[in-house]
Amino acid sequence: MSLTDRINYHLKELAVAANPAHSNHILPTIGPTDQSILDVGCGIGQTLIACDVNLRNLVVGIDIEHDSVAYGREISDDILFVNSCAESLPFSDNRFDLVISRVALPYTNVPKAIAEISRVLKPGGRAWFTLHPFRKTREQLVDSARLGDIKQILFRLYVIANGISLHLTGRVFNWPLTRQAQQFESWQSERAMRDCLAKQGFDAIQFEQGRFFKCEAHKTAQHSEPQMPKITRRTLSEQAKPAKPVAVDETT
Numbered sequence: 001m002s003l004t005d006r007i008n009y010h011l012k013e014l015a016v017a018a019n020p021a022h023s024n025h026i027l028p029t030i031g032p033t034d035q036s037i038l039d040v041g042c043g044i045g046q047t048l049i050a051c052d053v054n055l056r057n058l059v060v061g062i063d064i065e066h067d068s069v070a071y072g073r074e075i076s077d078d079i080l081f082v083n084s085c086a087e088s089l090p091f092s093d094n095r096f097d098l099v100i101s102r103v104a105l106p107y108t109n110v111p112k113a114i115a116e117i118s119r120v121l122k123p124g125g126r127a128w129f130t131l132h133p134f135r136k137t138r139e140q141l142v143d144s145a146r147l148g149d150i151k152q153i154l155f156r157l158y159v160i161a162n163g164i165s166l167h168l169t170g171r172v173f174n175w176p177l178t179r180q181a182q183q184f185e186s187w188q189s190e191r192a193m194r195d196c197l198a199k200q201g202f203d204a205i206q207f208e209q210g211r212f213f214k215c216e217a218h219k220t221a222q223h224s225e226p227q228m229p230k231i232t233r234r235t236l237s238e239q240a241k242p243a244k245p246v247a248v249d250e251t252t
């Protein structure tokens with residue numbers, strides 16, 4: 001996808017997020033105790049913008065696409081945008097009350113991303129995801145076959161195999177033909193996600209499969225690490241400055 005296509009996609013999703021009547025509209029419920037919120041794979045911040053998260057202590061969106069994050073910074077002052085990847089979150093342990101990820105986990109190394117989300121969530125914190133069920137990947141494979149697009153057929157077969165691997169072994173594999181540093185995609189089964197989340201200290205794992213495949217879970221309260229120093233919006237901005245994602249454990 002070109003840069004323009006990517007930004008146009010995110011703008012379209014922003015319009016969907018802002019329109020409760022749209023058939024693709026889905027947003028997390030955010031309560032008064034969700035004072036620190038992280039969106040993994042935020043795009044231009046469409047979900048957070050639509051959730052109206054101003055007046056929170058800390059609202060952060062991370063995305064692997066540099067240009068999307070840059071665009072997000074232009075359109076929202078309420079969100080701290082960080083160009084980083086889900087598999088290596090540049091935040092210290094126990095930072096966030098709520099981590100959300102709307103249709104971004106399917107494009108990550110799922111077990112690594114879940115481990116990172118667990119690490120940065122406070123004990124008792126909540127995770128909210130939307131995922132890709134098998135039927136979506138099957139439909140995409142059928143579409144590719146109809147078009148006779150061999151490259152896409154191969155890629156969709158990889159996505160199907162990756163989802164089966166996640167289901168059976170809890171592991172996913174990088175697309176071997178990528179020119180990027182990493183490219184993952186898989187579909188998710190409830191069993192795979194339950195195993196993955198339970199392994200990383202989540203409980204109260206719930207799924208909803210309808211128009212969307214939604215998953216919610218809590219990090220167990222006893223999954224407690226020593227309390228980290230308090231983080232401020234300024235501290236995070238400073239730590240996010242380097243071009244490459246950095247570990248930000250040493251707070252002021």
Ligand SMILES: C[S@@+](CC[C@H](N)C(=O)[O-])C[C@H]1O[C@@H](n2cnc3c(N)ncnc32)[C@H](O)[C@@H]1O
Pocket residue numbers: 010013040041042043044046047062063064065068084085086087101102103104107108109
């Ligand atoms: C389908 S879009 C969803 C964007 C937004 N969450 C929404 O709901 O509209 C997936 C997003 O995940 C991001 N992404 C993919 N792999 C990622 C990774 N490993 N780490 C962080 N972001 C990633 C992409 O750049 C893209 O912006």
